[in-house]
Amino acid sequence: MSRPTTVEPGTTGAAGTGSPPAGTAPARRTRRRPGAPGPGLRLLHVLALPALIVGVYWAVTAQPGAGFYTPTPAAIASAFADLWFSERFFVDVLPSLGRLLTGFAIAAVLGVGLGVLLGLDARVRATIEPVLEFLRAIPPPVLVPLMIMLAGIDDSMKIMVIVFGCVWPVLLNTVEGVRAVDPVLSDTARCYGVSGLTRLRVLVLRSAGPQIMAGLRLALALAIILMVISEMFASSSGLGFAIVQFQRTFAIPEMWAGMVLLGVIGFVLSSLFELVEGRVLGWYRGLRAANRGE
Amino acid sequence: MNHQNHQPNHQGERPAMLKVTGLQKIYNGGATAVEAVRDLTFELAEGELVCLVGPSGCGKTTLLKCIAGLMAPTGGTVELADRPVLAPPPGMAVVFQEYGRSLFAWMSVRDNVELPLKEKKLPKARRTELVTESLEAVGLTGFADSYPWQLSGGMQQRVAIARAIAYEPQVLLMDEPFAAVDAQTRADLEDLVREIWQRLGVTVLFVTHDIDEAVYLGERVLVLSNSPTVVQDDITVDLPVERDQLTTRQDERFTDLRARVYAQIQRAKRGTDQPVA
Numbered sequence: 142m143s144r145p146t147t148v149e150p151g152t153t154g155a156a157g158t159g160s161p162p163a164g165t166a167p168a169r170r171t172r173r174r175p176g177a178p179g180p181g182l183r184l185l186h187v188l189a190l191p192a193l194i195v196g197v198y199w200a201v202t203a204q205p206g207a208g209f210y211t212p213t214p215a216a217i218a219s220a221f222a223d224l225w226f227s228e229r230f231f232v233d234v235l236p237s238l239g240r241l242l243t244g245f246a247i248a249a250v251l252g253v254g255l256g257v258l259l260g261l262d263a264r265v266r267a268t269i270e271p272v273l274e275f276l277r278a279i280p281p282p283v284l285v286p287l288m289i290m291l292a293g294i295d296d297s298m299k300i301m302v303i304v305f306g307c308v309w310p311v312l313l314n315t316v317e318g319v320r321a322v323d324p325v326l327s328d329t330a331r332c333y334g335v336s337g338l339t340r341l342r343v344l345v346l347r348s349a350g351p352q353i354m355a356g357l358r359l360a361l362a363l364a365i366i367l368m369v370i371s372e373m374f375a376s377s378s379g380l381g382f383a384i385v386q387f388q389r390t391f392a393i394p395e396m397w398a399g400m401v402l403l404g405v406i407g408f409v410l411s412s413l414f415e416l417v418e419g420r421v422l423g424w425y426r427g428l429r430a431a432n433r434g435e
Numbered sequence: 436m437n438h439q440n441h442q443p444n445h446q447g448e449r450p451a452m453l454k455v456t457g458l459q460k461i462y463n464g465g466a467t468a469v470e471a472v473r474d475l476t477f478e479l480a481e482g483e484l485v486c487l488v489g490p491s492g493c494g495k496t497t498l499l500k501c502i503a504g505l506m507a508p509t510g511g512t513v514e515l516a517d518r519p520v521l522a523p524p525p526g527m528a529v530v531f532q533e534y535g536r537s538l539f540a541w542m543s544v545r546d547n548v549e550l551p552l553k554e555k556k557l558p559k560a561r562r563t564e565l566v567t568e569s570l571e572a573v574g575l576t577g578f579a580d581s582y583p584w585q586l587s588g589g590m591q592q593r594v595a596i597a598r599a600i601a602y603e604p605q606v607l608l609m610d611e612p613f614a615a616v617d618a619q620t621r622a623d624l625e626d627l628v629r630e631i632w633q634r635l636g637v638t639v640l641f642v643t644h645d646i647d648e649a650v651y652l653g654e655r656v657l658v659l660s661n662s663p664t665v666v667q668d669d670i671t672v673d674l675p676v677e678r679d680q681l682t683t684r685q686d687e688r689f690t691d692l693r694a695r696v697y698a699q700i701q702r703a704k705r706g707t708d709q710p711v712a
Contacts, residue, residue: 325536328505332529333551333602345549347541424541424582431584 154263175306212394217401220394225402229383234402237379241295241368244303248360252308253353255317257345273312281306281363282370289375299371299379306367307360315355319351352426354418361414380406445604449480452638453502453606457511460497471497473663474509479606484632484639486623486649488696489667490704495642497525498664499610502640503529525555528599532591532611538583544570545579547615549600555602569601572631593627600631606638614644617665625652629678646700650674650692651683668699 202213205386212220224232259266284302292298322345330336330344346353372381380399387396419426458475460470471494479485489495500506502513504523513520515527528551531537538547545566552562570576573593583591592612599607609628613621625648632639643649649656650672658668671694674683683689 149579220672323536325531325533326539328500328503329529329537331505332503332523332527333598334523334525334554335550336554339554341544343539346538352543424584427582428540 252311260319
């Protein structure tokens with residue numbers, strides 16, 4: 142199935158207007174709208190504020206007598222290079238990322254799977270929902286002590302904490318998305334003999350796609366937080382462990398470098414997510430642009 | 436004047452394709468039960484194009500859903516080619532009013548038309564052939580790779596029609612398909628339906644609230660009463676087979692038929708307790 146990889150609002154979408162000239166397919170080009178900034182200018186827009194913040198921070202921390210706990214950006218950068226471009230990358234960063242992605246993946250599969258089940262069947266929903274509401278109300282970090290007892294202090298404990306925290310936004314969004322499948326579209330599918338797994342694949346999951354993706358996006362942010370928290374207790378590796386260790390040993394630039402790395406990881410993961418979302422939900426963006434009459 | 440026998444009076448030699456007998460639908464909503472459809476009996480002969488008109492809220496959609504097998508009637512039967520309809524039958528295609536909601540927004544026009552054919556397990560070559568032919572028939576060659584939301588309302592409804600005819604149904608149900616498109620597009624689409632019907636010989640049941648449209652399109656017009664619904668009148672449209680938006684609509688016979696349907700609808704609106712005779 143072909144999907145729109147680039148959908149530029151403004152050049153697509155002619156809903157509600159007259160017929161376009163015969164024989165010419167509606168344009169799906171990536172032409173810039175007049176007035177939209179060029180790539181150079183856009184980069185400037187993106188980088189201006191971060192540069193300003195770093196600049197101001199630098200000006201403050203470069204003062205003689207500035208605090209021991211607020212090292213200059215230069216000191217942080219040098220600590221960053223020394224720390225993470227060394228074997229620590231394999232000892233701390235990779236295991237953390239591994240737990241993060243494993244936990245996120247399990248939560249995604251579990252959330253979507255259970256969400257579809259609950260969304261499609263009102264009786265199952267009525268039976269399970271109260272329990273889910275209770276479990277959801279438990280803040281995931283408080284599970285760490287319990288998980289240590291149940292699963293020990295190895296990776297599986299940390300992954301379980303991540304899964305327990307991340308599964309909710311995915312699950313609840315999937316339930317809502319599945320319940321909101323358009324009845325006309327559902328009838329259409331029935332009339333044309335679309336049923337069973339095909340119905341799930343081409344109708345239910347695709348139709349709920351926007352909500353599922355929104356849930357996954359929330360889950361990804363939660364996964365990073367829970368990864369760090371789970372590593373702060375009873376751990377011997379990982380970013381959360383490293384940051385706490387730096388703080389306790391007064392390795393302040395290193396502690397900052399750890400925080401910066403977490404920020405970078407969050408940013409990269411969210412950018413990757415956006416890329417995937419753009420591919421999966423290209424149709425949705427186009428549809429919304431068309432409905433807005435762009 | 437009224438035809439109470441409900442027989443296809445001018446093509447009695449053709450076998451019945453769609454047969455609705457004593458159809459009744461009661462919605463049970465807690466303490467109150469609403470009888471939407473009381474007792475509907477009619478037949479469509481093979482290859483017939485019949486329009487169904489009635490006052491708004493007369494249960495047209497309920498009726499259509501029962502015929503399509505999407506809803507179980509409280510009483511009575513629907514038969515497609517002598518086989519009872521209990522679930523959506525493979526020989527029936529439906530075009531809904533809400534074109535924007537009946538197309539898969541995440542699929543291209545081609546995939547939308549092809550999906551039902553895949554479910555029918557047709558071989559790839561045949562599917563391609565049917566998709567190409569049906570898109571050509573509705574004048575959408577060249578739009579196969581577009582997405583529905585990139586097209587205008589009228590074109591989206593053409594996609595829905597292409598999907599229906601590619602399915603090669605025995606009966607094509609159309610539920611107020613042109614109620615949401617502008618007047619000019621509507622005229623084009625009406626002619627398209629006539630053309631497709633003549634060329635493919637498919638049996639068409641066309642539900643509409645528009646009297647002009649019913650007379651212009653149909654070989655026969657069934658007028659429904661107010662809810663709880665019964666067939667109030669069965670009018671044969673004895674206009675020439677070749678119809679034209681301009682000349683047909685000016686035809687004296689067209690005006691007569693239109694007036695008759697209009698009068699029946701007015702009567703239907705006034706009251707349900709009047710005897711239908």
